[in-house]
Amino acid sequence: MSTTGTPLVVGGAGFIGSALVRHLAAQGPVRVLDDLSTGRAENIDGVDGVEFVRGSLLDDDVARAAMRGASTVFHLATLGVRHSIHDPVANHEVNATGTLRLLEIARELGTERFVYVSTSEVYGTAETVPMDEDHPTRPHTVYGGAKLAGEAYTRAYHTTYGLPTVVIRPFNAYGPRSHHEGDSGEVIPKFIVRARNGLAPLIFGDGRQTRDFTYVDDSARGIAAAGSAPEAVGRTINVGSGREITVRELAELVTAAAGRPDLAPEYHPDRPGDVRRLFSDSALAADVLGWKPEVSLREGIARLLEWHDSQGTDWAAALSEDVSYNWKPRG
Numbered sequence: 001m002s003t004t005g006t007p008l009v010v011g012g013a014g015f016i017g018s019a020l021v022r023h024l025a026a027q028g029p030v031r032v033l034d035d036l037s038t039g040r041a042e043n044i045d046g047v048d049g050v051e052f053v054r055g056s057l058l059d060d061d062v063a064r065a066a067m068r069g070a071s072t073v074f075h076l077a078t079l080g081v082r083h084s085i086h087d088p089v090a091n092h093e094v095n096a097t098g099t100l101r102l103l104e105i106a107r108e109l110g111t112e113r114f115v116y117v118s119t120s121e122v123y124g125t126a127e128t129v130p131m132d133e134d135h136p137t138r139p140h141t142v143y144g145g146a147k148l149a150g151e152a153y154t155r156a157y158h159t160t161y162g163l164p165t166v167v168i169r170p171f172n173a174y175g176p177r178s179h180h181e182g183d184s185g186e187v188i189p190k191f192i193v194r195a196r197n198g199l200a201p202l203i204f205g206d207g208r209q210t211r212d213f214t215y216v217d218d219s220a221r222g223i224a225a226a227g228s229a230p231e232a233v234g235r236t237i238n239v240g241s242g243r244e245i246t247v248r249e250l251a252e253l254v255t256a257a258a259g260r261p262d263l264a265p266e267y268h269p270d271r272p273g274d275v276r277r278l279f280s281d282s283a284l285a286a287d288v289l290g291w292k293p294e295v296s297l298r299e300g301i302a303r304l305l306e307w308h309d310s311q312g313t314d315w316a317a318a319l320s321e322d323v324s325y326n327w328k329p330r331g
């Protein structure tokens with residue numbers, strides 16, 4: 001089987017996907033397959049050496065053509081938590097069945113390595129902290145369940161067929177190109193957009209829930225390392241900063257960084273499916289991938305604000321794009 005050595009990033013126009021594409025493109029050509037259902041072409045516009053293929057991973061012919069000749073396949077295409085609440089069966093179709101279809105094509109083509117980017121949502125809420133990879137997986141949402149099924153298939157293709165696979169579980173990623181709108185909209189970008197509009201951060205629940213926020217370039221470095229580290233094959237590996245922070249503390253950090261420490265949070269009822277606590281033990285990533293987070297939360301938030309300044313973000317428009325949690329596909 002001859003390969004060009006070109007990596008393929010499925011979901012490469014998404015938030016983490018586009019950070020990974022930038023990282024890989026610094027070393028050589030990269031191919032991207034994305035249907036732009038939630039991703040944006042502009043996330044990878046102007047990155048040298050990127051070959052972009054628009055198409056659905058559920059179309060076997062499209063996926064096979066994109067995967068042919070690719071040495072490593074990084075699979076980050078996904079539809080997220082809110083989508084799964086509104087359309088659970090379609091969510092399973094992309095996250096679970098879609099992953100199985102890609103694995104089957106990888107087996108057929110003899111792909112050298114298949115890296116499945118899962119999510120810390122497979123754990124459900126932390127029962128013990130920090131959470132290593134042996135922590136029970138009791139997802140709260142169909143999204144977490146479907147991603148866990150995708151993981152199980154990925155591991156099974158290693159044990160059954162010897163396909164060299166790796167599963168990565170990123171904890172909450174944030175940074176440039178993060179979504180403030182729609183389904184994948186995350187808490188840090190949402191707080192920033194509100195603060196820039198002079199509005200208080202909205203907190204769902206009591207704000208004592210915790211997360212482990214990881215700067216997206218750190219997440220991307222860990223995922224890239226999974227594509228080459230010899231010891232990674234057959235493993236499931238957390239990529240999280242290993243710092244736990246409450247959403248209340250986060251609101252303070254963001255409003256202070258945005259120059260609006262006067263904006264006290266507004267509290268709203270819990271959202272369905274939200275987990276209480278997430279906090280990564282990333283010792284395995286250090287051992288197997290040689291990975292360590294490099295960017296502190298304070299620094300990462302500052303970089304995200306600088307990135308917005310460099311983009312000249314229209315804050316009023318950004319606020320009106322915030323459809324909060326009424327998921328609908330764009331376009």
Ligand SMILES: Nc1nc2c(ncn2[C@@H]2O[C@H](COP(=O)(O)OP(=O)(O)O[C@H]3O[C@H](CO)[C@@H](O)[C@H](O)[C@@H]3O)[C@@H](O)[C@H]2O)c(=O)[nH]1
Pocket residue numbers: 010011012013014015016017033034035036037038039040055056057058076077078079080094098117118119120121147170171172173184
């Ligand atoms: N080709 C193809 N692409 C798809 C499909 N469905 C979705 N995509 C693309 O898959 C990408 C997913 O990217 P995002 O929605 O930006 O996800 P993310 O924020 O990077 O989330 C990732 O990290 C989370 C952890 O922080 C994970 O929870 C999540 O699963 C995902 O890997 C988007 O560009 C979207 O267009 C499909 O059927 N086919």
